[in-house]
Amino acid sequence: MDFTLCLTHACNLRCDYCYAGAKSNTRMAWDVARKAIDFAFHHTLRRASLRGIPPEAQIGYFGGEPLLEWPLLTRSAEYALESAARDGITLKKTVTTNMTLLDEEKMTWFRAHDFYLGLSLDGNAAMHDTLRRFPDGTGSHAAASKALRFFRGSQPAGEIILVVDPRNVAHLTKSVEWLLSEDIRNIALNPNFYIEWPESALRTWQTASERIGDLYIDTYRASQPVRINVIDGKIRTRIKDGYASCDKCGFGENEIAIAASGNIYPCERIVGDDTNEALRLGNIFTGFDSAKRSQIVACRGNVIEECRDCPVKDRCMNWCSCINYATTGAINRVDGLVCHHERMVIGVADRVGATLFAESNPAFLARFYGA
Ligand code: SF4
Numbered sequence: 001m002d003f004t005l006c007l008t009h010a011c012n013l014r015c016d017y018c019y020a021g022a023k024s025n026t027r028m029a030w031d032v033a034r035k036a037i038d039f040a041f042h043h044t045l046r047r048a049s050l051r052g053i054p055p056e057a058q059i060g061y062f063g064g065e066p067l068l069e070w071p072l073l074t075r076s077a078e079y080a081l082e083s084a085a086r087d088g089i090t091l092k093k094t095v096t097t098n099m100t101l102l103d104e105e106k107m108t109w110f111r112a113h114d115f116y117l118g119l120s121l122d123g124n125a126a127m128h129d130t131l132r133r134f135p136d137g138t139g140s141h142a143a144a145s146k147a148l149r150f151f152r153g154s155q156p157a158g159e160i161i162l163v164v165d166p167r168n169v170a171h172l173t174k175s176v177e178w179l180l181s182e183d184i185r186n187i188a189l190n191p192n193f194y195i196e197w198p199e200s201a202l203r204t205w206q207t208a209s210e211r212i213g214d215l216y217i218d219t220y221r222a223s224q225p226v227r228i229n230v231i232d233g234k235i236r237t238r239i240k241d242g243y244a245s246c247d248k249c250g251f252g253e254n255e256i257a258i259a260a261s262g263n264i265y266p267c268e269r270i271v272g273d274d275t276n277e278a279l280r281l282g283n284i285f286t287g288f289d290s291a292k293r294s295q296i297v298a299c300r301g302n303v304i305e306e307c308r309d310c311p312v313k314d315r316c317m318n319w320c321s322c323i324n325y326a327t328t329g330a331i332n333r334v335d336g337l338v339c340h341h342e343r344m345v346i347g348v349a350d351r352v353g354a355t356l357f358a359e360s361n362p363a364f365l366a367r368f369y370g371a
């Protein structure tokens with residue numbers, strides 16, 4: 001199971017598109033963090049036992065900015081490691097950070113503890129500083145991009161996450177070019193679905209996406225393949241005829257987020273100010289509200305009638321509950337912007353995949369066909 005611990009509601013940035021709620025000094029106390037890990041492993045063992053599968057868990061650290069709580073993060077990670085070793089649980093560790101506090105000492109610790117890092121950096125300075133700023137309004141690109149040096153090369157221990165928004169999309173192509181020039185090989189393009197996209201911005205996004213597809217092809221031709229989440233994911237869905245059930249997020253079922261208070265939510269994107277009673281699944285000290293959890297889990301999916309006959313319905317992320325909830329108010333109703341995005345990236349990915357397949361590109365065949 002995947003568990004995300006939201007260590008703090010504080011952050012040293014004030015990004016315009018932040019969905020993590022109002023900033024405050026509310027932080028997770030040590031007894032909450034320890035109980036959260038005990039809770040996570042209890043449910044991991046229970047699930048493994050019921051299903052007859054090996055126990056595997058992922059603990060992710062999130063915020064606000066989790067590196068503001070460095071002593072708590074390291075203490076709870078060490079505790080999780082000891083507990084997992086005792087209980088025979090295979091443990092993955094992740095952290096999502098804005099990079100501004102990431103220095104040599106912290107990187108050494110993350111490497112030693114085999115962490116995977118989600119690194120929020122909106123590409124080049126022009127794109128990043130449009131929306132990712134300090135409270136005084138100054139851009140944070142210079143502070144964040146200093147840590148890029150830790151992630152150059154072909155063996156990424158993390159991915160650079162760009163949030164694509166109508167206000168910064170004009171810089172998207174140049175940003176991906178810049179990241180490639182910096183030898184960054186693992187890029188995630190996460191759209192901001194929670195905002196209106198004017199037609200002109202949608203056109204810019206389409207043009208940028210096609211150009212990024214070209215750049216992707218170029219990296220394979222140069223035997224320096226890049227990973228870009230939206231292209232990789234849709235190439236895979238083409239090869240295997242859609243998402244497998246295990247590819248879909250486990251919203252509330254095998255994916256859980258724990259707020260600083262100990263309240264439980266089905267996804268870190270829902271935690272926000274920790275006030276969403278409709279989707280609160282309980283508290284780690286009192287346990288799951290089982291009836292509500294079952295109801296939410298059963299409700300997942302997509303009930304939009306028009307999707308039934310869509311030729312790409314099995315390759316579409318219309319099932320993403322947190323995005324559906326944020327965009328339509330219902331976890332099982334997909335929004336038109338998601339539809340637009342999915343069709344766009346499927347088109348780009350199919351062109352990229354067909355081109356590299358026709359060329360029998362060795363890196364492409366090795367990566368996607370194990371050839
Ligand atoms: S760094 Fe993350 S938590 Fe902080 S303001 Fe930006 S998006 Fe929100």
Ligand code: SF4
Pocket residue numbers: 306307310311312313314316317318334338339340342343
């Ligand atoms: S691409 Fe659009 S119509 Fe097709 S399944 Fe996805 S959301 Fe529905």
